[in-house]
Amino acid sequence: MDYIFIVNPKSRTGQGELLWSQLEPELKKRRVSYEVRMTGRKKDAERIATEITADEEEHTMIVLGGDGSLNEVINGIKNPSKVTLGYIPTGSSNDFARGMGIPKDAKKALELILNSEKIEKLDVGELVLGGKRRRFLVSAGMGFDAAVCHEVCISKWKKILNRLKLGKLSYAVVALNRLLKDQPVRMEIRLDDGSVHRFERAYFAAFMNQKYEGGGFKFCPEASPSDGKLDIMVAADLSKKKILCLLPTAFFGKHTKFRGVTILQCRSAEVSTGSTLPIHTDGEPIFLRNEMKVRLMEEKIRFITE
Numbered sequence: 185m186d187y188i189f190i191v192n193p194k195s196r197t198g199q200g201e202l203l204w205s206q207l208e209p210e211l212k213k214r215r216v217s218y219e220v221r222m223t224g225r226k227k228d229a230e231r232i233a234t235e236i237t238a239d240e241e242e243h244t245m246i247v248l249g250g251d252g253s254l255n256e257v258i259n260g261i262k263n264p265s266k267v268t269l270g271y272i273p274t275g276s277s278n279d280f281a282r283g284m285g286i287p288k289d290a291k292k293a294l295e296l297i298l299n300s301e302k303i304e305k306l307d308v309g310e311l312v313l314g315g316k317r318r319r320f321l322v323s324a325g326m327g328f329d330a331a332v333c334h335e336v337c338i339s340k341w342k343k344i345l346n347r348l349k350l351g352k353l354s355y356a357v358v359a360l361n362r363l364l365k366d367q368p369v370r371m372e373i374r375l376d377d378g379s380v381h382r383f384e385r386a387y388f389a390a391f392m393n394q395k396y397e398g399g400g401f402k403f404c405p406e407a408s409p410s411d412g413k414l415d416i417m418v419a420a421d422l423s424k425k426k427i428l429c430l431l432p433t434a435f436f437g438k439h440t441k442f443r444g445v446t447i448l449q450c451r452s453a454e455v456s457t458g459s460t461l462p463i464h465t466d467g468e469p470i471f472l473r474n475e476m477k478v479r480l481m482e483e484k485i486r487f488i489t490e
């Protein structure tokens with residue numbers, strides 16, 4: 185099998201490059217047939233994936249990077265059903281790897297890819313905003329979680345905590361800060377089963393393909409990336425003090441039994457809000473809107489798993 189590695193050398197504040205330099209000799213030693221494409225800047229992984237898949241042939245791509253790089257690759261791929269994907273997590277939040285049970289250790293993750301014979305067909309989420317589309321593998325969200333993603337991307341905390349090997353904590357630190365600033369809004373969610381769910385004071389809605397987002401918050405403990413469904417978590421109609429108490433329980437998925445937390449499932453949904461909110465896909469902040477559509481694509485992507 186020919187592997188195409190897409191490597192973000194800057195992932196986890198520059199550690200991606202070091203990790204790749206430790207893995208590549210192993211590929212050579214084992215005479216693995218591969219080529220490597222390094223990303224040089226933002227959106228490179230997307231461009232590279234588009235280039236590779238333009239021929240509509242079958243390809244095996246291995247991403248070395250964080251959830252952001254993985255998101256770029258899934259967005260660049262022309263037809264997800266023609267691609268087999270492998271993943272070596274070298275990001276700071278690594279929610280995809282956590283959900284899929286991929287080893288955090290890069291060498292072990294490579295071993296899994298080279299030795300595994302198991303393929304799981306994963307659902308691919310798609311966010312539709314007017315004429316624009318963005319795919320996701322982990323989650324898409326509107327409101328507080330997207331505001332946190334945005335602030336993490338621009339804050340100094342991520343770099344500092346990455347250096348201390350505490351990268352995933354950056355989401356928790358920023359979440360506390362954001363909670364003090366954000367105001368809840370009116371939200372209506374229409375699901376493909378015809379049901380309509382209205383919330384007077386919603387903080388956010390997370391549409392989850394994986395169990396975890398935001399660096400380890402297990403927002404939807406029952407979510408599965410291959411069940412043909414998106415799990416939804418809405419936090420609404422509760423005080424900020426209560427959210428503060430609930431957030432730590434969300435690390436263990438224990439928040440779902442409390443009032444103010446609603447869990448739903450859908451294949452597609454339309455959301456509208458009383459005022460404009462930030463929106464993210466896979467932790468990458470993208471737009472400010474008061475409407476969005478979320479759905480799963482017909483095509484699935486093959487993923488190398490344990």
Ligand SMILES: Nc1ncnc2c1ncn2[C@@H]1O[C@H](COP(=O)(O)OP(=O)(O)OP(=O)(O)O)[C@@H](O)[C@H]1O
Pocket residue numbers: 192193194195196197223224225226227228248249250251252253254256274275276277278279467
């Ligand atoms: N050579 C590069 N220089 C600067 N930025 C890059 C480069 N290559 C990729 N990027 C950008 O870095 C962003 C973040 O990378 P990635 O998600 O791989 O790592 P991370 O931020 O450490 O992890 P996480 O997303 O899990 O927090 C990507 O969205 C990508 O656009």
